[in-house]
Amino acid sequence: MLNRLNGLGVTLVFSMLFAVASATAGPVTFSASGANPAGIQATVDAFRTALGSLNPNVAGSFGAGRREINWDGVPDALSAPNNLPANFFNVNSPRGVVFNTPGTGFQTSANAGVAPVRFDNINATYSAQFQTFSPQRLFTTFGSNITDVNFFVPGSTTASFTSAFGAVFADVDLSSTTSIQFFDTLGLSLGTFFAPVANNGLSFLGVQFNAGERIGHVRITSGNTPVGPTETVGLDVVVMDDFIYSEPAAVPEPVTTLLVGAGLLAITLARRRKATMDS
Ligand SMILES: [Ca+2]
Numbered sequence: 262m263l264n265r266l267n268g269l270g271v272t273l274v275f276s277m278l279f280a281v282a283s284a285t286a287g288p289v290t291f292s293a294s295g296a297n298p299a300g301i302q303a304t305v306d307a308f309r310t311a312l313g314s315l316n317p318n319v320a321g322s323f324g325a326g327r328r329e330i331n332w333d334g335v336p337d338a339l340s341a342p343n344n345l346p347a348n349f350f351n352v353n354s355p356r357g358v359v360f361n362t363p364g365t366g367f368q369t370s371a372n373a374g375v376a377p378v379r380f381d382n383i384n385a386t387y388s389a390q391f392q393t394f395s396p397q398r399l400f401t402t403f404g405s406n407i408t409d410v411n412f413f414v415p416g417s418t419t420a421s422f423t424s425a426f427g428a429v430f431a432d433v434d435l436s437s438t439t440s441i442q443f444f445d446t447l448g449l450s451l452g453t454f455f456a457p458v459a460n461n462g463l464s465f466l467g468v469q470f471n472a473g474e475r476i477g478h479v480r481i482t483s484g485n486t487p488v489g490p491t492e493t494v495g496l497d498v499v500v501m502d503d504f505i506y507s508e509p510a511a512v513p514e515p516v517t518t519l520l521v522g523a524g525l526l527a528i529t530l531a532r533r534r535k536a537t538m539d540s
């Protein structure tokens with residue numbers, strides 16, 4: 262009986278190792294650009310369908326489906342010209358993401374009648390350059406063109422992972438510049454993917470990893486400059502609209518912990534067997 266238990270434990274460990282080693286299939290990319298929202302709608306909807314049904318903005322992980330952020334429900338008091346708290350979408354409206362940046366902060370654009378729209382508060386040329394996918398608010402980072410998105414079990418400080426992430430970009434002028442880089446839960450890169458260009462239009466880039474890869478965080482690069490300057494040739498200011506991602510789930514115990522656990526189990530079983538033989 263005890264030998265059979267030992268055998269089961271070893272089989273379990275090897276099965277887990279094989280599962281980890283074989284989870285290396287290719288990512289699926291959803292990419293489109295257009296002069297208006299209709300130009301990217303079909304690709305955005307295909308990405309949504311691949312991820313599953315939309316979950317409500319509440320704490321806890323549903324285990325399947327997707328979350329979305331369109332920025333449009335952010336209150337005026339936390340929109341331009343005021344900054345958006347980095348943890349708004351894990352605390353105020355729990356959707357399992359917290360932002361970070363080498364820059365100085367984040368902002369969602371203002372609604373008409375409250376303050377200048379589409380980041381005209383930053384530069385009065387911007388509303389003619391940026392359009393929304395979902396009206397009226399857009400999103401940007403300040404002081405840097407890099408936005409890091411970290412995943413948590415919604416409403417908690419428990420680190421989590423997702424399997425897919427996509428974003429809408431406004432006014433991508435330069436190719437191979439605006440990108441999303443994906444990292445696993447150990448911080449190793451899973452690849453960098455570039456958004457297609459659409460001067461004064463909209464671009465969508467979404468990537469789904471469907472072989473068990475765990476995305477611990479993503480790094481979004483928007484254009485080649487922080488917001489602020491008026492665009493000139495070679496200077497590409499890009500802002501963001503909708504984020505769409507698979508439901509964040511808690512990160513399981515690492516394999517090393519499982520191996521240590523299996524080792525402790527084997528020692529316990531051996532001691533029990535010795536005790537049985539000694540008695
Ligand atoms: Ca929006």
Ligand SMILES: [Ca+2]
Binds near residue numbers: 492496
């Ligand atoms: Ca631009």
